[in-house]
Amino acid sequence: MAKYALQRLALAIPVLLGVLLVGFFLMQVVPTDPAIIRAGPQATQDVVEAIREELGLNKPLWQQFGLYMWRLFQGDLGVSIINNVAVTQELGDTIGPTLELMVASLFWSIPLGILMGTLAAYWRGSLIDRGIMAISVAGVSVPVFFIGLLMIWLLGFQWQLLPFTGRGGPLWTMDGIMAIILPALTLGGVFVGPVARMTRTAVVDMLSADHVRTARAKGLNEFLVVLRHALRNALIPVITLIGLQIGFLLGGAVVTETIFSWPGVGRLAVGAILSSDFPMAQGTIIVLSLGFILINLAVDLLYAVLDPRVRLS
């Protein structure tokens, strides 16, 4: 188990390096000159040159990359071109709300998706199955921003039930909880459909497996048969899917945070890109990618917990 975990961790390192490389060159291919942005529209050519010198932009590309990596290694992501605040500080302030939003979204959407999928699988072909699958197809097909705007319009604006702008405070306060409900519903909503569909497929598969017949032959009740012998085994493919969907979750977080003015990394990323704040944009890309890598690592470790064949080999 420890060996397996170390192996997974080691595999994450080249992926991380790749992300840093892409993050760096992505900013190089953007047809905007950061020095001009920094200098402002009225600056003279001399000023721009000076800034270019200061930012190291006139050095060869490989030297720039080396410098970038060296600073990164020391935990220095540079300062914002726009407001001169350290990128690490901005990221530190926004990462908490983003994590909060993701946890709150997954907290309700994954259990609900698994429950819906299991019910649909058990009563496959029935009206329950068709109803649940219709809902999940709708969930898969509707884009995040549409769900978000619909919720704002109905629950926030028309009925005035819930706040829809910004974070209300820490989650242990009433305001904090009220404020996170709509963003969490929006972001989680993207997840329910795919999880429900995948769970249904996997549970249907398992229900016809030989070991389920054995469980029934032992005289177990249907609840135990489904829970311990169908769903428990089906979780392995479902977890795989959740791992693959994490990319959508991060993308969804960017959109959701923007719609709900949620002070997270996603909104920071959008702002930085729109204002051509290169160091900030790079920083947010690194953090979001790191998040993706970490969640996938967690998924890999979950495999080992769920499947003794992985744990013990």
Added chain:
Amino acid sequence: MTLLSVENLVTSFKTSAGEVRAVDGVSIAVERGQTLGIVGESGCGKSVLSLSIMQLLAHPGRVVEGKVLLEGRNLLDLSARQMRAVRGREIAMIFQEPMTSLNPVHSIGYQITEAMRAHEPSLSAAELRNRAVAVLDRVRIPSAARRFDEYPHQLSGGMRQRVMIAMALACKPKLLIADEPTTALDVTVQAQILELLRELQAENGMGIILITHDLGVIAEMADRVSVMYAGRVVERSSSAELFDDPQHPYTLGLLGSIPRVDEEKDRLTAIEGAVPPPFAWPPGCRFAPRCPFSIEACTQAPPALREVAPDHAAACLEAPL
């Protein structure tokens, strides 16, 4: 009283291609401490018969006629909850595929105690463990206490089948249905498993229904035999009598197709033709198209199973042969 008697059982599968009666009017009986062998080719309905007894048929299979009497009580009249109390506790079942019949994600100890917990919820965790280790020990799993926490993928096929048997025996059932229990195993392991079943039967006097396509296994294990062909029992007798003096042409063909060491042959004898699929069963005797003895009357109406010698019945117009 007879331990289990199945009377005129009909199991039907309603499919888009029409109704298929995979088991069509079968009657069998097993006494305590006895082994009934059910033999037939694949597709003859022997597995469907066993699943019908356990009421574990997958959709769209359904028992539409007949009785399944366990000590006189008709299991087909029981509610789902009552039937669950019978499964595992009074009738246990082991299956052909030891590789897939155990759940790969639970330890074998868990899977054995699960059955006991379902039927005797008052047992403590320690008692459950002790009993499970004892029963693992009984089916000769070496160092049973240590194996308790192992997973199916850590065991060989033979060991897994032993675990299946241990699981089936955990609640001391009156009847064990073994559906091709040794087909997936090596010949040497096969012999050990059969020997184990015989011992266990002698010990606790349970009845066994042994379903197999292998006449060698029947000869070794069964007291009585029912031969099935295309959803029906075509011959029924004691095991010794069946091998000695088979009365149905199909049985004769089956016996003829066993290779023998004491005869020199270039080719194995086989029954001509193939088992017809259920939706194409002929109206008369279902074996008639492949039968060397068939006469005009065979194709008219299905022959009834009738006594052709003392305690020996065959469904053939030409019998006794």
